[in-house]
Amino acid sequence: MRRLFVIISFAFCALIISAQVFVESKIDSLQILIGEQTDLTLTVTAKKGAKVKMPSYKPQQLLTQGVEVVETLIADTTKQDNGLVKISQKYTLTSFDENLYYIPPMTVLVDGKKYQSKSLALKVLTVPVDTLHPEKFYPPKDVQDNPFLWSEWELAFWLSVFFVLLNVLIYYLWTRLKDNKPVIAHVRIIKKVLPHQKALKEIERIKEEKMSVSEDQKTYYTLLTDVVRKYIYERFGFNAMEMTSSEIIARLREDGDQKMIDELKELFVTADLVKFAKYSTLINENDANLVSAIDFINTTKQENQPTVERVEPKLTEVDKRNMRSRTLLKGCIIAFIIISIALLVLTVYQVCLLL
Numbered sequence: 001m002r003r004l005f006v007i008i009s010f011a012f013c014a015l016i017i018s019a020q021v022f023v024e025s026k027i028d029s030l031q032i033l034i035g036e037q038t039d040l041t042l043t044v045t046a047k048k049g050a051k052v053k054m055p056s057y058k059p060q061q062l063l064t065q066g067v068e069v070v071e072t073l074i075a076d077t078t079k080q081d082n083g084l085v086k087i088s089q090k091y092t093l094t095s096f097d098e099n100l101y102y103i104p105p106m107t108v109l110v111d112g113k114k115y116q117s118k119s120l121a122l123k124v125l126t127v128p129v130d131t132l133h134p135e136k137f138y139p140p141k142d143v144q145d146n147p148f149l150w151s152e153w154e155l156a157f158w159l160s161v162f163f164v165l166l167n168v169l170i171y172y173l174w175t176r177l178k179d180n181k182p183v184i185a186h187v188r189i190i191k192k193v194l195p196h197q198k199a200l201k202e203i204e205r206i207k208e209e210k211m212s213v214s215e216d217q218k219t220y221y222t223l224l225t226d227v228v229r230k231y232i233y234e235r236f237g238f239n240a241m242e243m244t245s246s247e248i249i250a251r252l253r254e255d256g257d258q259k260m261i262d263e264l265k266e267l268f269v270t271a272d273l274v275k276f277a278k279y280s281t282l283i284n285e286n287d288a289n290l291v292s293a294i295d296f297i298n299t300t301k302q303e304n305q306p307t308v309e310r311v312e313p314k315l316t317e318v319d320k321r322n323m324r325s326r327t328l329l330k331g332c333i334i335a336f337i338i339i340s341i342a343l344l345v346l347t348v349y350q351v352c353l354l355l
Helices: 002-019 150-179 195-208 217-236 245-253 258-277 283-300 317-354
Strands: 022-027 031-033 037-047 061-064 067-072 076-079 084-094 099-103 107-110 113-116 120-125 188-191 308-311
Touching: 022 120, 037 107, 061 099, 150 317, 195 217, 195 283, 217 245, 217 258, 217 283, 245 258, 258 283
Parallel strands: 031 120
Antiparallel strands: 022 037, 037 084, 061 067, 067 084, 076 084, 099 120, 107 113, 188 308
């Protein structure tokens, strides 16, 4: 009984294993015209790792009399459940004779054991020909070029014309821009010396030259009053260089310190006497007038003033018009270049559509 049970178990297992191999075949189209093609698909389902050998055919080899294999495509393997795989092989078939063909079962080897698919049928039909009216048959026509249509090329032609004209205009404007010399208007930033600093520096130079003890008193007072006049002009804003001593004093009295102006008045009076009346002064009087000038400058000086000055060039109306013209020319050239590039891209695109 034990041996019988083992034999039955082995037989049952072998039956299960053999039942795991399935072979199917199908054809895409059961009916074709002469010369047409159809695909026959052979599918084998077997356990994973099984050695499967599909039928192999060479190109133009007959599958059955009247039906030939055009091409054998690459097999496709798909994993299935329960450790099975599905292998599909396609064969492209054709026929050139009208008939109903019987396609016999195809044999597949799985682990050396043969399995067969079901048989199939393929019906091949001929093209209907009207033999009663042979005058309707025409010989094959030669290859003809497409006719030239102006309406298709018109847009591309005019775009190219505008592109050429626009580039000519750009070149003309560019030459005009090069020929017209630019107006250079540089703004300079220079270091500014404050009025009291310049005046004190000049007075210091007069002291170093010891002109107060010189016999040439006229030159001494001329230089000293000129320094004071320039300082007054730059500090108070009125042209003291073109005014008399009395006019300067009268102008300063409007908002000045009376004591300081009286000392300055003595300086101008003494200077006028020396320059015009040949008046001779003493050394201590010269030093006193020098000190009066320094005190006046130190009393009226303005601190915390900007030490740099922005100097803008003065342009004539012609220069301004030239600058505006050059700016306009540059703007036009840039705009025309952008339009020219757009025209070129559009023209090339239109030509590519026509080719």
